[in-house]
Amino acid sequence: MSITENITKFRALLPPQVQLVAVSKFHPAEDLLEAYNAGQRIFGESRAQELTAKQKVLPNDIEWHFIGSLQSNKAKDIAPFIHTIHSIDSPKLLQEVNKQAGKHNRIIRVLLELHVAQEESKHGFTPEECREFLQNFNKDAFPYIRICGLMGMASNTDDTSLIQQEFQTLHSLFSSFKESFFADEDYFCELSMGMSDDYPLAIQEGSTLIRIGTSIFGERKY
Numbered sequence: 590m591s592i593t594e595n596i597t598k599f600r601a602l603l604p605p606q607v608q609l610v611a612v613s614k615f616h617p618a619e620d621l622l623e624a625y626n627a628g629q630r631i632f633g634e635s636r637a638q639e640l641t642a643k644q645k646v647l648p649n650d651i652e653w654h655f656i657g658s659l660q661s662n663k664a665k666d667i668a669p670f671i672h673t674i675h676s677i678d679s680p681k682l683l684q685e686v687n688k689q690a691g692k693h694n695r696i697i698r699v700l701l702e703l704h705v706a707q708e709e710s711k712h713g714f715t716p717e718e719c720r721e722f723l724q725n726f727n728k729d730a731f732p733y734i735r736i737c738g739l740m741g742m743a744s745n746t747d748d749t750s751l752i753q754q755e756f757q758t759l760h761s762l763f764s765s766f767k768e769s770f771f772a773d774e775d776y777f778c779e780l781s782m783g784m785s786d787d788y789p790l791a792i793q794e795g796s797t798l799i800r801i802g803t804s805i806f807g808e809r810k811y
């Protein structure tokens with residue numbers, strides 16, 4: 590199927606509360622443009638350099654999301670235009686994003702990345718670290734960022750009951766943090782989970798943002 594057909598298929602199948610992030614890392618700008626022309630406006634990238642290069646040559650009304658691990662010293666490169674950063678995994682990174690957003694007088698939406706999968710290597714706060722961080726978080730000290738929710742990845746496995754369990758864990762952490770720390774903040778409403786192999790389960794378990802690469806663009810090209 591073509592990129593256009595894939596975008597059309599996803600738009601038809603997604604329930605209204607779920608948005609599609611088209612993960613375009615390692616695909617050339619012309620592929621993004623094809624998705625754009627099919628109506629897609631939210632794109633996710635995982636490397637700052639690749640993202641800034643594409644942002645320069647693609648239409649201005651694209652909503653750019655950063656989904657990969659972000660080094661603090663790269664925050665300044667994407668701060669002028671980034672809409673949402675899904676992968677905040679340390680207080681230090683959050684501080685830097687706030688500082689760089691301030692230089693452009695912008696508010697950047699961020700999600701806190703949680704580690705719930707079995708794999709050792711994945712980034713993210715543990716649930717306990719995240720709760721402790723939010724307990725001490727003073728919103729007024731961070732005027733240029735808005736914590737809009739959580740992001741997570743399930744284990745890379747064929748065990749669907751494990752994947753489902755991990756998505757349920759993410760959802761229950763989201764609900765618990767919402768109640769404890771963001772009860773009056775309507776903007777705390779996003780749960781970013783689900784990729785090409787597991788998005789149906791993620792949607793079933795309450796995802797609001799699915800991050801789809803391969804099922805739209807095919808295998809990554811470089």
Ligand SMILES: *Cc1c(COP(=O)(O)O)cnc(C)c1O
Nearest residue numbers: 612635656784785800801802803
């Ligand atoms: C690459 C990537 C995706 C997309 O994965 P696919 O399996 O190609 O859909 C989603 N989320 C993150 C964080 C990624 O790095």
